[in-house]
Amino acid sequence: MRRLKLCLIGGGTGLSVMARGLKHYPVDITAIVTVADDGGSTGKIRDVMDIPAPGDIRNVLAALSDVEPLLEKLFQYRFKSEALGNHPVGNLMIAAMTDVTSDFGHAVSELSKILNVKGTVIPSTNTSPILNAIMEDGEIVVGESLIPLKNKKIDSVFLTPSHIKAMDEAVDAINEADLIVLGPGSLYTSIIPNIVLEDIGQALIHSEAKKLYVSNIMTQPGETTGYTVSDHIEAIHKHVGEPFIQFVIANIEMLNENITKNYIARNATQVACDIGAIDALNIKLITDPELVSVNMDHMVRHNNEILAEMIYELALSEISTIEFKEGED
Template identity: 45%
Template sequence: MREETFKKRKPKIVVIGGGTGLPVILKSLKEKDADITAIVTVADDGGSSGVLRRSFNAVPPGDLRNVLTALSEIPELQREIFQYRFKSDDRNLDGHTIGNLIISAMTDMHGNIYEAIQLLTKLMRVRGHVFPAAEEPLNLHAQYVDGSTQTGESKIPKKGKKIDKVSVTCVEKERPVKASRKVISAIMNADLVVLGPGSLFTSILPNIMIPDIGDALIETEAKVVYISNIMTQLGETEELNDADHVRVLHKHVGGKFVDIALTNIGIVPEDYIEQEINEEYLLQVEHDFKGLKAEVPMVISDDFLLLTEKSVYHNGEKVAEEIFKTAFNSQRKIKKYL
């Protein structure tokens, strides 16, 4: 009887990342009967987010905005307004989204990004929890294989050099980098922790290079899943296959912590790659099953492709179904971590 009651609770799924891939998965995962927590990168320094980050010396809002929208249950028109991006001759407005401005305003009103996001989750009827990875903006640093360095998430890929490793610091460097409140407890109390999909060096690693998040990923009893990217990215992952992506994660954290690799084996049509309008993406990430098995205990491989006129995406519904099944089967009696 006790086991039956245990099995009926919602599996706790924590998703960590940023960029455009994460909202695709969250939007589909929202429809599952799961307790979802999204932990979102705070190292972005480009575009509207970068301008607002510098203006307010605050956490960049863009990735948080996209996650809030993906998990929101407000009417479509309200989501469209939240995501609307100004195209204006006024330099003060051009390129900014309404959502970015709202998040920045609420952070200014309440004095910190954590309180602002928690209030917005209520106002936007978010199904789940959204936490910034840290409560202050972080600088992302890269060291390339040739020994040179670069600081700035938006600048790192533009060097066109092979990245050896990345790290993060607070903008005010004398302070240690710390995870936002409730982030560590969410990881420790999860049934499943999901990394990605997203840019390996600039969307995923900025989160797990926060020391207490990296430690939590090693220590948690939850299964850790890595969703491999579909395409290689200019200035980040040229020539890296799916096993290489996992090796990079393990190298940065200092040990093997990924339990499951979810990887696409569907073939992106060659003529589609040739007409790919987003020049950031290069070629399809190659599948190395043998290499993955040397890094992780379990590999989930399938055709996870969704091809649109604009780009190549993961099929959110198929990925969410695999994540939910894995989380449900991984449920455990949780010792509450405070």
């Protein structure tokens, strides 16, 4: 007997929020996390230690941890002193463990034990890649943190050095998964940096698992301005080389005027759910009237509990072998 295996792919806050909701379900979670970030504390540690970016890894470790709240708070605590580099304690712990173990992937694994992580957190690669973007006008922008600042339409992104090897454990997780979930999160700087790794892209195409994309609610300035849900999906397929997504979770409810005005001031708009285009891609749309939550500042987020429930119910309804795979004991 075994539990349903979910493989989550992404980065940023979106992946950690989704993981936090799913850890309460009877599933085995593996999170494959981007390490291409080069801004803030993460960027400083990358430059000094020449290790993959720890920030997104830290957030997912915290989300999946099962420790005393104070320990999680300590892990996520960010020093406010410039003399201490404004570093979160967790970033420093990951850097220190990398020094101790001489291997970033091993460091993440050992910290997972210390934090009693309910699942497995895997960097997409054990190297320190640089994310580059080719804009529609042909300009090449080097560095993840600089890409959105250009405010140009992105044609494609790629990692350097070329031919970066994905973590073997990441490829294995995709091959062994029952359901693979991409997103939510920044399309070009959190999700796609994982799947442009050839090993991961090929594994996604050939995996027998069901594949789900969780669409963002709002567009991101300098990255997905004007994008619809189908635009997000087609960008993912373009970077892998073949269509592979079968399901999408997206919001179809119109946001109220106060929320819309708040986001227009930030150069963002609601991601339009173009149902006809999604149907034309032969992708099944899944939605819920309670999928979006709104805070006091009129900022929208995925309702963590609803999203986790939707993903779990999809797995139960679409995957025919929940506890057994044919030929396994």
